Amino acid sequence: MRQQNLNITDSQITFNTTDNPTTIEYVMMDWEDNLMKKHASVVCHNKGDVLEFGFGMGISATYIQKHKPKSHTIIEIHPQIIKKAKQWALNKSNVKIIEGDWVKCLDQLGKYDGIFFDTYNDDNYLKFGETAKTLTKPRTHVTWWNSLSKPDNVYGFEDVTYTKYNVNPPKNNYFMGKEYYLPLKTFS
Numbered sequence: 001m002r003q004q005n006l007n008i009t010d011s012q013i014t015f016n017t018t019d020n021p022t023t024i025e026y027v028m029m030d031w032e033d034n035l036m037k038k039h040a041s042v043v044c045h046n047k048g049d050v051l052e053f054g055f056g057m058g059i060s061a062t063y064i065q066k067h068k069p070k071s072h073t074i075i076e077i078h079p080q081i082i083k084k085a086k087q088w089a090l091n092k093s094n095v096k097i098i099e100g101d102w103v104k105c106l107d108q109l110g111k112y113d114g115i116f117f118d119t120y121n122d123d124n125y126l127k128f129g130e131t132a133k134t135l136t137k138p139r140t141h142v143t144w145w146n147s148l149s150k151p152d153n154v155y156g157f158e159d160v161t162y163t164k165y166n167v168n169p170p171k172n173n174y175f176m177g178k179e180y181y182l183p184l185k186t187f188s
């Protein structure tokens with residue numbers, strides 16, 4: 001992900017693949033706005049310490065800020081998006097941007113009340129299941145982007161609950177369904 005030259009507009013982030021330069025990969029699109037709002041509200045359940053993996057278009061980050069959490073940490077790998085994130089974070093005293101690959105930044109993290117995992121093109125995404133457990137407090141809410149249109153417990157957490165939302169995505173290559181299942185794992 002770090003290597004791609006991104007095309008960033010107000011409505012989407014894309015890149016052209018090296019295998020076939022006419023093929024577009026969609027990183028983030030604004031049709032997800034309402035879903036990002038819901039994920040934000042899940043991780044801000046007690047307006048505590050919030051951790052996000054991936055800034056993207058900053059949609060979830062902007063919704064999280066509306067809840068005025070105590071702290072809001074964002075890890076982002078891509079130089080073009082880091083620049084946007086830093087700009088966005090100006091004058092937001094509760095925001096900390098951590099630059100780099102999240103798997104290499106774990107020593108900079110603490111314990112959080114809400115965690116939203118939403119990376120893309122991330123070779124290590126499956127490590128999130130084990131990592132999440134090291135970042136939680138009692139009653140932490142953990143949620144993640146679920147790209148399958150069904151209850152999908154890819155990270156192997158026990159007792160995950162799902163809230164279903166009807167969606168109508170435009171053409172893209174990461175979510176084809178008409179129903180989105182927003183996952184929530186509450187740690188004890």
Ligand SMILES: C[S@@+](CC[C@H](N)C(=O)[O-])C[C@H]1O[C@@H](n2cnc3c(N)ncnc32)[C@H](O)[C@@H]1O
Nearest residue numbers: 054056057058059060076077078101102119120
């Ligand atoms: C789908 S976007 C996030 C969308 C965001 N939730 C929003 O509302 O706009 C995924 C983001 O994860 C970042 N990312 C991908 N791999 C990463 C990694 N290994 N570490 C940190 N960030 C990563 C990408 O650069 C991209 O900005």
